[in-house]
Amino acid sequence: MTDFRTLRGMADLLPIHTDRWQFVEDLVRIHFKKAGLQEIRTPLIEATELFSRGIGEATDVVSKEMYSFVDRGDRSCTLRPEGTASVVRAVLQHGLLNQGPQRLWYGGPMFRYERPQAGRQRQFHQIGVEFFGLSSVRSDAELISIAWDFLQDLGLSGLKLELNSLGTFEDRKKYHSRIVSWLEDHYKMLDKDSQERLYKNPLRVLDTKNPTTQKLLEEAPMLKESLSMDSLQRFADLQFALKKLEIPFEINNKLVRGLDYYCHTAFEITSTNLGSQSTVCGGGRYDQLVEELGGPGTPSIGWAIGMERLMMLLDENIDIQNVPNAYFVNRGEDACIQALVIARKLRTLGLTVELDNSQAAFQKQFKRANRSKAKWVLILGENEILKGEVLVKCLTSTNKQFENLETSFDISDIDGLVKLLKSF
RNA sequence: GCGGGCGUCGCCAAGUGGUUAAGGCAGCGGCUUGUGGCGCCGCUAUUCGGGGGUUCGAAUCCCCUCGCUCGCCCCA
Incomplete structure (x- = not known):
């Protein structure tokens, strides 16, 4: 603090x-x-x-x-x-x-x-x-x-x-004097708040929350009668x-x-x-x-x-959080710089990508990936670098077509990657 | 300006006079240099909004103060 x-x-x-x-x-x-x-x-x-x-x-x-x-x-x-x-x-x-x-x-x-x-x-x-x-x-x-x-x-x-x-304004002025004189006649029956309002802002007396004054006011001249x-x-x-x-x-x-x-x-x-x-x-x-x-x-x-x-x-439950298309998990010297490059390309092509720059253990990064609510997770580690590939997994189980999907793209095949990421 | 309620870790909280201030979430580290959403282990408040007082002893009682919150007034 x-x-x-x-x-x-x-x-x-x-x-x-x-x-x-x-x-x-x-x-x-x-x-x-x-x-x-x-x-x-x-x-x-x-x-x-x-x-x-x-x-x-x-x-x-x-x-x-x-x-x-x-x-x-x-x-x-x-x-x-x-x-x-x-x-x-x-x-x-x-x-x-x-x-x-x-x-x-x-x-x-x-x-x-x-x-x-x-x-x-x-x-x-x-x-x-x-x-x-x-x-x-x-x-x-x-x-x-x-x-x-x-x-x-x-x-x-x-x-x-x-x-x-x-x-x-003429109507209002007319009513103003009518209501003030009526309220003055009934001054003693008004609650304390209304008595004060009588001179400060008489029209607002009508809006009182005091029940007895409310009842009393049923007899009072109405604004519409002065229109x-x-x-x-x-x-x-x-x-x-x-x-x-x-x-x-x-x-x-x-x-x-x-x-x-x-x-x-x-x-x-x-x-x-x-x-x-x-x-x-x-x-x-x-x-x-x-x-x-x-x-x-x-x-x-x-x-x-x-x-x-x-x-x-606004309904608490409506989900309007801005969720990224993909969360990018990566680890290793070559991988992290490669991931930075790929993430930027994907963003240029209209995708929202959250890049993990922590170099933390994969388990940690995956936890964050889930919390980000991203639809996809991209994985780039030493194994992928050796194969020249990016691994893609679907994170949400709401879409049956892609549930548990796990696939790879050649690092140079950005178009193929984008196509999949945009598919839902 | 006037009333009521509340103030314990980043968040949610237990604790109401007695040795080290529960627990959960989040965070960090590890089990496992590489696979999550549902595993396990460990670490994280010398301090209870702040100040003063009572007491052998206070987060717990009293006073003051600050803050938050709900309501009155009024307004979006």
Whole structure:
């Protein structure tokens, strides 16, 4: 044990994890490509004000969770706590909106100074999608379908899509005053947490876990009662589109996303297999954010998936370890250099070869060969060198055709060797 | 920021006041200079997260501290 450890809330991804991460990352790229999305990469550090203005001064993320510091030029800088604000900044800075609607995706680490728990770290990873300049409900449905189809393709089960409409900002403002005055009238009957939230973030009182408050709230004014006719129609249209896409969903009137900038569509994809932090994917529409950050009025919508939470949902049993085609056992002075040469040739021809350079006893090398899960083992020792051959054995018993197969190839017959190794 | 649980070898662990701190996995060496996945033998913690105290004596009791973990808040 050394003196140094990762900082609290920071995690190393070891080889056993990175195999799985790469599998997921490869799959999501395929999905994004098929959906015609383009990748955008922004810096991890931005001016603090970008987030305080974009996400909302009063939100928890901004008020108590940001990793901020003053740099040597006296500027207040912040490690990004989410992706959307940075993407909007980049889109505006480079005038991308002048080239028409943008359909973008991003991915990478985000930082939030919170107490770590299951499904929550201080450095965590998100992949997200943002559409700019698309106002139709069909974009909302399409955007949701991209997330849904990707998660389904990963073989995840037990996922639930929850949906709500927050209406326009006017709708929300109207509701805000209604709910606040109702809550004030019932102040004494609220639990302590809800009393505090009443002034901090009243819409979130709806989401309380306290059962008596929950019951009380059944009488409270509902958000949807404050929505305008247009907002209601829009919400109905979205539901219609999702039904056409055969994406199952549930309406959750209490779903209020925490970030200030959402309007109209808000949604979450949750799983019961995650512990207390059950949201894998969250998103919504934010038609005023671009303007808020100094750009032209631009309808926008996006979502983000939490990679760590996603990884927790992946079936432990699915085998996505990258297994080599062959493990190369070798021993002896001539053999080891010959093995190096052959291994390189095989790699050039597209095979993955793990070369044992230990010169350890054959027994040892064979043990490692098995552990590597390689399909084949190549053997080159003094006897083989004398005969000018490489010995090949099949290591897996899952394939009956090759089970217990043991054969030799002339050292110069690389093509024959490759043909066999590629045969399964 | 506030609660609960936990901290013995790289990993999983037994041990709850008494001479040398079980065991398993992994690692290394050997049986066997050459054939594994299921053999056998041996080696690997002067030390129990760290510091202080109680005691003839502590991994085991007390205090402080650090870390991990789960939950609240909030969010991906």
